[in-house]
Amino acid sequence: MKTALITGASRGIGRAMALELAQRGYDVLLTARSEPQLNEVAAEARKLGRAAQVLPLDLASPGAAEQLAAWATAQTTELAVLVNNAGYGLWGRFEDLSLAEQQDMLQLNMHLPVALTHALLPTLRRQLKAYILNVASTAAYQAVPTLTLYAASKAFLLSFSRGLRYELRDTSVSVTCLSPGATTTDFAGRAGMNAELQATANKVSMTPAQVAQAGIGALLAGEAELIPGALNKVSATLTSFVPKSLTERIAAGIYEKHLK
Template identity: 40%
Template structure:
């Protein structure tokens, strides 16, 4: 995909992977519509991205609000005349035992991590089809590939998003819109600040810029998926598919430590 001159809409653009993706795309000459909840964070991202000489439009709102989705797409259409790339990046997490997780937190994860990307994609498809060279990027999670204890609902939502992308990719074959699914591992973002688990518990971290660069490279190369994982993590993904009982054994030994480390993990 040729990126220079394209128009991209990014949700969750105020910080973390969303901000890093905005800057990486701007560096490739992509004009941006940036969306997130917090005006101050959004303004910071816009200022940084504008230094690359691209045009920037911003809009604040709740990604789970269908009227906000319609407003963001209208902004892209009115200011740029089209939309080429939709990046469904906004996310929500609340770790902990399922029976101890508030129903409101369960609903919020499903709405932000799964339902919102589906509805934003559905609404954006007419513009993306009109582009003739459109792309949808869904930011899933490594937990969608290897389900971790204390992340049951988050894993369900992110795995659902991954299969949504796979099915939609096949639905859109030869129709001028492709789908890229990105599976970040643990990433140093504000959403991870309350997670105290380290590499010994399977949470070796990388920077948002590393994820964003891989995402943009995947767009450029036409990849279907980008999995952020070192050699050990890739081996776990394969083992989880072929011999999941061995992954069970690993989690059995670390459960108490992991539960304590992620007990306060929640989206800011």
């Protein structure tokens, strides 16, 4: 049976992705840190008639990608979808945030998807049709002061996705990059944003289910990249036509003024 592996599958977009894929006929392999939450998602997938296995794992730890790839290939020979969803942001000035916590973020946002994709590509290429979905952000399209390394990591993921997609153009593997905007997840809280910023983001947020439905649809349609939501598409497109210094000032006006 065709199977999908989803990282960061315990909540938010990852959870919604897992259930969207289950609804579309995929068995699911789920990984994140929280075993109780993973088990909840697995139970929901089973109610949809799909098999579901979980691996609780700190995906930012050394060797996590290799451990996860070995586990996934032991569960199935029909791995057809890899969703690199795990990631988070840190809000604050670069010099004020500790280097260690920023490096942990970069490990999860960049190094894990690269290492996991490299480890699983041979398996994916053996399928008649396979897909890789990398979850970036609208922050990938511009620098965002006070989310500087987060935005940079997502820009990396977007560039990685497009380059890899071209390299694999004559194979059975299609690569898609999904770049959501504000979504009703715990991103803002995990990033350390204050309540006022969270409230502002919630006014224009999409739900995880909306993002997942659009993202999986784009993946299976073989699209190169998708920015879900009309407002998100417009704002990301405008960054191509206005000076970078202006977009940076606008972003700083939203985020930086709330710092203590």
